[in-house]
Amino acid sequence: MFNYQFNQFAGVHLNINTEFYSSDFTSHLKTLLAEFGAANKKVVWLTLAAEQADFVPDCIKLGFEYHNCLPDQITLIYRLQADAYAPFSPTHTVGAGAVVINDKNQILMVRDNFGQYRGFKLPGGHVELGEDIHIAAEREVFEETGIKAEFNRVLGFIHKHPYRYGKSNLYFVCQLEAKTQNTQIQDPNEIAEVRWLDIDEFIQDSEQSEFVRDLVKTIKNNLAHNPGLKLTASVPSQEQGVQRRDLFIIAD
Template identity: 45%
Template sequence: MPVNYTEDAFNGLIIDTNTIPTDSVEFGASLTNILAYSAENNKGITWLTLPIEKSHHVGRATALGFIYHCCQAHELTLVHKNQPAQFVPFIPSHTVGAGALIKNSAGEILVVQEYGMTGYKLPGGHVEQGERIEDAVLREVLEETGIKCEFVSVLGFSNKHPYKFGKSNLYFICELRPLHNHIQILDTQEILDARWISLADFQRDAKNSAYNHELFSALFNLSGLQPQALENNKGAHKKLEIFFANHKDGLL
């Protein structure tokens, strides 16, 4: 019986753990066929999770180019990358994402539509390990829309659990100020469309999620936590980023 797999939303393959045989020769043959399909179809990452009772397959997998990704008490996950530079999400206790609320001089909001979505959302994405939230959200907006911005504040954040790999996800919503209005999508593999839209038009569009309707309305006229550079933030325990609220009189 062949080992089954599914295609994920990121052009990768996820091997069905339940179909992995006990026999190593049979497993190796199926894995070889899956990797051949992955290469022929320009897939990115192939994910393989081995339960502890099938850990004897690790040698077969690593011989075919799989590397370790993460380990839990009763299973080990390995990944295979067709391209050495292919990004593999890391596996901490939390992942971090950042989205951007960006308004132009006409009061319009910048929104994006990913492939597979029916509606629009804030531009943004994954904060890489060791990356500042400020830098990540500016980078993601540039990749998705081609618009350069400057960072203003953190308007809020959400916590989702469970998320990928059964971990939690912190999602920071940031206010950015656009330096121009011209849209040019750079990440054409992920982003189908990007546009400026009035809040009223966004809210009238039933294809946009009810959650995003509420989110956009709640944040539209807020000011948030602003980045701070503290004189004594140094040494072994230096913070990567610090955000403070404004004083009640409006002065920092």
């Protein structure tokens, strides 16, 4: 049989709690869709575990559409009303880059072992699922450079689109304070080189990416009077029975 839960937007969240034969699955699902339609519901979200993927073709035949997926599940949607609004699957990936400057006017930079660009860039990478932005910045700095650094503030962000897999990307540029100074490559397969570079010399180095040089120049020129966004609280909350954590980052 199915488990289902209504939400405040006239939607239904649906999943399977027992095994079905394909014919039973289709007939039960048709019955439920009729009941939800009669109850004036608008959209059904059906989540199937990886081992239930055989039911996907049956769902498509009934009019379901792909919505989003995770490594162990896929979610499809069915519009009970033709004009029903269903928020699109996640439109953005999120990254965090780190600005770490020492008292010698040097900025911490890395060179990757992959991709077309072989110059220096800020250490950073993707924010993992369920990971706070400031934690991601600290983690990426250590994983790529061996430097232990502490989050201070968000200086700004970069919005890129189109990006990978047809999504857009939000890249948060964070300022961190180094707690150690000696660099050590943690993963030589990913990182080719780590260096503390003089900021002014890097900005003038035409062999480096113009975009990265402009970014570093903008950071340098605005660092003193940019209050940035500070982490003020990380508050547990609950939505649809699921524990959630809300991260507040506001102007200092």
